[in-house]
Amino acid sequence: MTVKQLTLPELTQACASLGVPAVGLWREPVDAYGLEAAAKLVRDTGLAVTSLCRGGFLTATDPAERARALDDNRAAIDEAATLGTDTLVLVSGGLPAGxxxxxxxxxxxxxxLAVLAPYAGERGVRLAIEPLHPMYAADRCVVSTLDQALDLAERFPADQVxxxxxxxxxxxxxxxxxxVARAGASGRxxxxxxxxxxxxxxxxxLSGRxxxxxxxxxxxxWRERVEATGWTGFIEVELFNDGLWARDGVEVLEETAGRFADEVF
Amino acid sequence: MTVKQLTLPELTQACASLGVPAVGLWREPVDAYGLEAAAKLVRDTGLAVTSLCRGGFLTATDPAERARALDDNRAAIDEAATLGTDTLVLVSGGLPAGxxxxxxxxxxxxxxLAVLAPYAGERGVRLAIEPLHPMYAADRCVVSTLDQALDLAERFPADQVxxxxxxxxxxxxxxxxxxVARAGASGRxxxxxxxxxxxxxxxxxLSGRxxxxxxxxxxxxWRERVEATGWTGFIEVELFNDGLWARDGVEVLEETAGRFADEVF
Structure with a gap:
């Protein structure tokens, strides 16, 4: 999403050229390109898929809407498995109208989650609850802190949620x-x-990251803090930024890789 | 600030007409009208002054800037005392540049606060640390939660901070x-x-309240929660809202008083 101006082939090619070893994907461009074709593309390029964004939006009260949301999340879990990633990111959803x-x-x-977690577990996919900044609590995600996300996650096995x-x-x-220490200690x-x-x-x-x-x-x-828990894994850079989206995508990817080396390590 | 389009005489007159018994004032319009004149105006209208906004901006590292901030806060405490309010609201300040x-x-x-609290106490003014929403943490107020505000306040006597x-x-x-319960229990x-x-x-x-x-x-x-701690006092309505500011101020005040009756009680 950092370089959503790139097509999937442009993205995977640019990652390969820059030595970026892994990529996080979003459902919409994957769907537009074709799920199986996208899976083959990243596999052939030798890229790992860090995560698929996103499932979630699980706060509706209307039964039909809830059933649709569960169906959509099952589909997202299946897509994650097809893409070869073990992680589906969940944005939980905001307050229902009124x-x-x-x-x-x-x-x-x-x-x-009680419905989705076992379904995900059977397919080797972990659900990752993303707390969003409190400024999104009303309309996007009622899970606003890492502690709130953990309070939810810890009701389920760590390899599921x-x-x-x-x-x-x-x-x-x-x-x-x-x-972070709490999450790391339980492998979450x-x-x-x-x-x-x-x-x-x-x-x-929304677009000022x-x-x-x-x-x-x-x-x-923050990297040191996460790694201090014993965590090892790929680190994703996810920038929603109108300015970056308006520029040449390969140039932005190159800049971002440089910043990653200079500012994070 | 909810009806900043009104002059101080218009505001006090409208409050009196609507039966609004008290008003929170901001320093800039008070200063523009004249401090002593403003104090006389609210006193003559029979209005209580709930609080003065605002002191604070206490996060600078530069010594000269820190000294200026302390001077400005002492002035604000003096102004609060002159206006007859016992409360000065503090917006703490954001991160210094870099x-x-x-x-x-x-x-x-x-x-x-160690410098300002006794100064305020001697003048019968209480400093009120306002946690601002986390979306203001970088550039306006590093105190983002009520617990953080209380962690600071509890280092000082409750009648000072x-x-x-x-x-x-x-x-x-x-x-x-x-x-809220913690704050209420200690009279803070x-x-x-x-x-x-x-x-x-x-x-x-900033202006979407x-x-x-x-x-x-x-x-x-929220009102019931605050009152459950034994708190009694005036409740302020503070709306920064471009739409409300663009309308007739007396009409907005009347609407707000109506909403206060309908939505809060």
């Missing part, structure tokens, strides 16, 4: 370092994503 | 209800402010 009950919405996520640690969403939280860090925090936020607050090094987050410290 | 150390910035706030409970900033936080709820959460956020994320009842926050539940 509702003001965050706690009940979080409980409905748990209800859905874990969390995403994304610096953009949790950097401000003085309890997040302890939550299923994805580790980086983006920097820059201001001012754009309208809608900063290039690594441009913002307020000590990315090196 | 810094990524939130913990150190929070510690510098404590250092400043407390907190602001503002629904807009803390509504998403599942730990905030316990923090020095201000209680309401605004609703509406989306999408405007660019800059929702009119009471328009958004995702259960305002009645």
């Amino acid at each position: 509702s003001r009950d965050l706690a009940a919405a979080r409980e409905r996520i748990a209800d859905a 874990g969390v995403v640690v994304d610096t953009y969403h949790i950097w401000w939280d003085d309890r997040a370092p302890a939550a 860090i299923h994805s580790f994503q980086l983006a920097d925090w820059t201001t001012p936020l754009p309208a809608g607050a 900063g290039q690594l090094g441009d913002g307020a987050i000590d990315l090196r410290e | 810094s990524r150390d939130l913990a150190a910035a929070r510690e510098r706030i404590a250092d400043a 407390g907190v602001v409970v503002d629904t807009y900033h803390i509504w998403w936080d599942d730990r905030a209800p316990a923090a 709820i020095h201000s209680f402010q309401l605004a609703d959460w509406t989306t999408p956020l405007p660019a800059g994320a 929702g009119q009471l009842g328009d958004g995702a926050i259960d305002l009645r539940e």
